[in-house]
Amino acid sequence: MKQFRAAEIPIMKRLQIGEVAQKAGVSVDTVRYYERRQLIDEPPRRASGYRQYAPRVIGRIRFIKQAQKLGFTLGDIEELLRLRDAPNTDCSDMLDRAEAKLVEIEEKIAALSDMKSTLEELVDQCRRSQQGSDSECPILDAMEKGDAS
Amino acid sequence: MKQFRAAEIPIMKRLQIGEVAQKAGVSVDTVRYYERRQLIDEPPRRASGYRQYAPRVIGRIRFIKQAQKLGFTLGDIEELLRLRDAPNTDCSDMLDRAEAKLVEIEEKIAALSDMKSTLEELVDQCRRSQQGSDSECPILDAMEKGDAS
DNA sequence: CTTGACTCTGGAGTATGCTCAAGGGTTTAT
DNA sequence: ATAAACCCTTGAGCATACTCCAGAGTCAAG
Numbered sequence: 001m002k003q004f005r006a007a008e009i010p011i012m013k014r015l016q017i018g019e020v021a022q023k024a025g026v027s028v029d030t031v032r033y034y035e036r037r038q039l040i041d042e043p044p045r046r047a048s049g050y051r052q053y054a055p056r057v058i059g060r061i062r063f064i065k066q067a068q069k070l071g072f073t074l075g076d077i078e079e080l081l082r083l084r085d086a087p088n089t090d091c092s093d094m095l096d097r098a099e100a101k102l103v104e105i106e107e108k109i110a111a112l113s114d115m116k117s118t119l120e121e122l123v124d125q126c127r128r129s130q131q132g133s134d135s136e137c138p139i140l141d142a143m144e145k146g147d148a149s
Numbered sequence: 150m151k152q153f154r155a156a157e158i159p160i161m162k163r164l165q166i167g168e169v170a171q172k173a174g175v176s177v178d179t180v181r182y183y184e185r186r187q188l189i190d191e192p193p194r195r196a197s198g199y200r201q202y203a204p205r206v207i208g209r210i211r212f213i214k215q216a217q218k219l220g221f222t223l224g225d226i227e228e229l230l231r232l233r234d235a236p237n238t239d240c241s242d243m244l245d246r247a248e249a250k251l252v253e254i255e256e257k258i259a260a261l262s263d264m265k266s267t268l269e270e271l272v273d274q275c276r277r278s279q280q281g282s283d284s285e286c287p288i289l290d291a292m293e294k295g296d297a298s
Numbered sequence: 299c300t301t302g303a304c305t306c307t308g309g310a311g312t313a314t315g316c317t318c319a320a321g322g323g324t325t326t327a328t
Numbered sequence: 329a330t331a332a333a334c335c336c337t338t339g340a341g342c343a344t345a346c347t348c349c350a351g352a353g354t355c356a357a358g
Binding site: 048 | 312313314315316317318324325
């Protein structure tokens with residue numbers, strides 16, 4: 001049972017969407033979007049219809065944005081949030097998903113690196129052909145002939 | 150003026166869309182899509198409405214697909230096609246665009262590599278924490294606290 | 299002649315992650 | 329009281345690159 005000194009008594013303050021959005025670093029529209037996508041719960045409303053959020057939703061939205069930074073899509077994040085919410089989550093489920101994402105990212109890096117290599121080669125050829133009197137373009141040629149693959 | 154032996158006289162054969170698509174390695178729908186996007190010209194039609202393509206459109210579509218493999222979007226490729234079509238194209242315009250694409254790709258690789266590093270670190274921590282009696286999940290923690298950025 | 303394969307069109311759908319629009323009500327500070 | 333800032337809704341738009349749909353006409357081979 002946690003003990004508080006008088007100055008530390010938590011106040012159950014409710015927040016409007018603008019404040020939530022600002023503190024979480026997203027737009028108001030994004031907050032509503034996340035609610036529509038059920039990434040966050042719909043909060044209770046005032047008689048006016050204004051949403052009244054518990055402050056902990058800020059942490060949840062920050063979780064979402066952090067996960068996005070690691071390459072997880074919102075679809076992925078739905079599942080991560082389920083794990084976060086489950087009472088007996090251990091690390092192995094999160095580990096599985098992190099490892100899977102790591103593999104995806106490595107594959108993307110590999111694909112991009114292939115493109116890079118090929119472009120570098122073409123750029124090189126192009127620079128060399130400009131130095132000679134050759135008026136043909138190796139980049140055009142490579143794309144015509146499929147040699148770029 | 151190019152000279153042909155009798156067996157080499159080119160025949161001005163027109164092709165239907167199915168044959169073009171098959172030879173270019175794309176779908177019929179994709180050919181029509183490229184026409185709609187003006188990446189290829191609308192060809193003359195038969196009385197039936199069937200498209201009658203000159204064989205050189207196959208090369209043009211192959212050019213498009215090769216450029217896509219190098220990371221160029223169809224928007225990018227519109228411009229590449231203009232360069233390809235221009236009578237006095239030299240290599241420097243193609244070179245500019247190849248270099249610009251190279252920079253984009255390098256930036257994407259850098260971003261992905263950051264993600265990778267962070268995920269690897271989290272995966273490492275997670276594995277180590279499973280070996281101890283610690284029941285907390287460093288991945289969850291990192292996403293909650295923003296330490297993953 | 300018949301039938302299966304091919305052709306045609308315009309528009310909507312797919313997936314992703316927001317963002318905008320239109321029109322109106324509510325709150326807050328002066 | 330007033331006005332600006334805030335809130336609300338639903339649905340469409342944005343960008344990308346196709347792909348599918350529905351319904352009908354045409355071609356080519358048997």
